[in-house]
Amino acid sequence: MPAPPTADEIRLPLPRGGTLTATATTDTSAGTVRYAVRTAHLHGVFLVHPHVIDGELLPCGVRVSFGDGTPPVRPYQPRAHEPVAYRVRIHGTATCSTLDRLPDPRAVLVEPVVLAEHFATRRVPDGARALLEDAVLAVLTHWRTREDRPALVLAAARRAAPAAVRTARASLAAAEADLAAVQARAIRHEYRLLQLEQLAAAPSPPAAAPAGPARFVYTDEDGRAVGSALVRETAVGRPPGTVTYRVEGPRLAGSVVVGPYQHSHDPVPTGISVQYGTAAEAGQHRDDEPVVNGVRLRGAWDHSSADPVAPSSPPTLPRPSRAEEPFTRPVPDAAKNRWWAVVRALAARYSERPDNQALRQAAAHARAPQALDAARETLDRLAEETTRLTATVNRLREHLDDVLTLLP
Structure with a gap:
């Protein structure tokens, strides 16, 4: 007692x-x-x-x-x-x-x-x-x-030991979970780095010749035909992985550049990116921007998901803006809906190409040097974080061992 x-x-x-x-x-x-x-x-x-x-x-x-x-x-x-x-x-x-x-x-x-x-x-x-x-x-x-101060300090520490043990165990479990998560991320990034190195070392697939003109039907989100237009491939593989389509039809003319999702983090990019007009850089003046119902349109669409694109889905896309004065006036719904139908049809056409995977491989090969640099930087950061968290886990384990000595 x-x-x-x-x-x-x-x-x-x-x-x-x-x-x-x-x-x-x-x-x-x-x-x-x-x-x-x-x-x-x-x-x-x-x-x-x-x-x-x-x-x-x-x-x-x-x-x-x-x-x-x-x-x-x-x-x-x-x-x-x-x-x-x-x-x-x-x-x-x-x-x-x-x-x-x-x-x-x-x-x-x-x-x-x-x-x-x-x-x-x-x-x-x-x-x-x-x-x-x-x-x-x-x-x-x-x-x-x-004179009894050391004994008082020890008694207070022993009294608080059960709560201190619970706290120490919780802190250790959290740190171990953080370390495991970082190590798992490092494994995924090491595998990604290996894939990128293989892509960079392999030759880029050759670009196919542009296909001849063809007529296609574009539909609304319910699958009902909205109209038809003539489409020509004016460039393939410029930039790598992309196809430039020029469309001409009733109340419709202009070009789009369709390729893999430009911000994809996959070694071989998935998804779809569509640029309106033929300029390479967003924000620059674009040539041959589409004109729909007499309205010149400007914009782009990024479909980041790997899910396939269909002529009737997704039902809505980013709303295009006017490329001419008055810039701030909204694009009429009729022109917007017609253009969305055309863009979906062209994106689906790109996705269904027999050489679609080769195009994505070409885009991956072109992006590989920059992606390799980013992957190595990420792995360096993860290595530093792993070192830091390992030291934290070791310190918390030692602390838990010390706290356990205070228990009766």
Whole structure:
């Protein structure tokens, strides 16, 4: 059974003169010391207990709770026997994280308030605060010089050990999960790097000759025919992996460049990207931009999914803008819907080409040097993160082992 608390009557000098009388009651099982103090214009209880500052195994700091009760001191909840200075009852705590600096008053952070009604607080008057701080400093200076202080610190650490073990295990499990996730990502990126290196080393597939003109029917999202147009391939493989189509039909003329999704992260790009007009760079002036129902259109469509495109899906695409004044006027729905139907039909035509995979391989070969640089940078970052997380996991394992030694 734990030893019963012991009480000692002591007299402590105050920093600015005077004497503080105290009854110090030590609870060796909890590592706490209860100082019931009294002097002219001040009386009350200071509960002193070791305090963890930065996750250390044995607390290196100390905290004073004003009044009786179990830690922590909670806002707006008064405690029994809180100190009263100059008839002002004071609620709060004081903390010292550097015991070696005592009795320097700057080593102690005193946080006192006066509790009022309706969860309000008031500032402690200067005189009452000064007397309180003197008493706290006298108590802490005495506590620091106690011969049993190491035993009190160890008792407090043992009392907190079960909670510390739970916290340490949770922190370790989280760090191990983070490490496993990063290692899995590294494995995926190493495989991707290998694929990119193989793509860069292999010759680029030759581009096929542009196909001759053909007529196609384009449909709305319900599969109903909207119209037909003549389509010609004016370029294949410029840029690599793309096909430039020129369409001509009733109330419709212009070019589009269709290729794999330009932002794909797959070694062999999936998806579809469609540029309206024939310029290579977005934002530049484009030649032969489509004119639909007399409106010149500007825009693009990126289909990032690997799901196939059909002439009737997806039902909506990014709304095109006008390429001529007035730029801000919306494109009429009739022109927009007709153009969406044409774009879907051309994207499906590209996807159904017999050489579609060769086109994607050509795009992959062209993108490989830049993708290789990005992949190596990613692997370098993942290696650094793996090193950091491994060190964290090892440190947390050692900490858990240390905490476990404190259990009974």
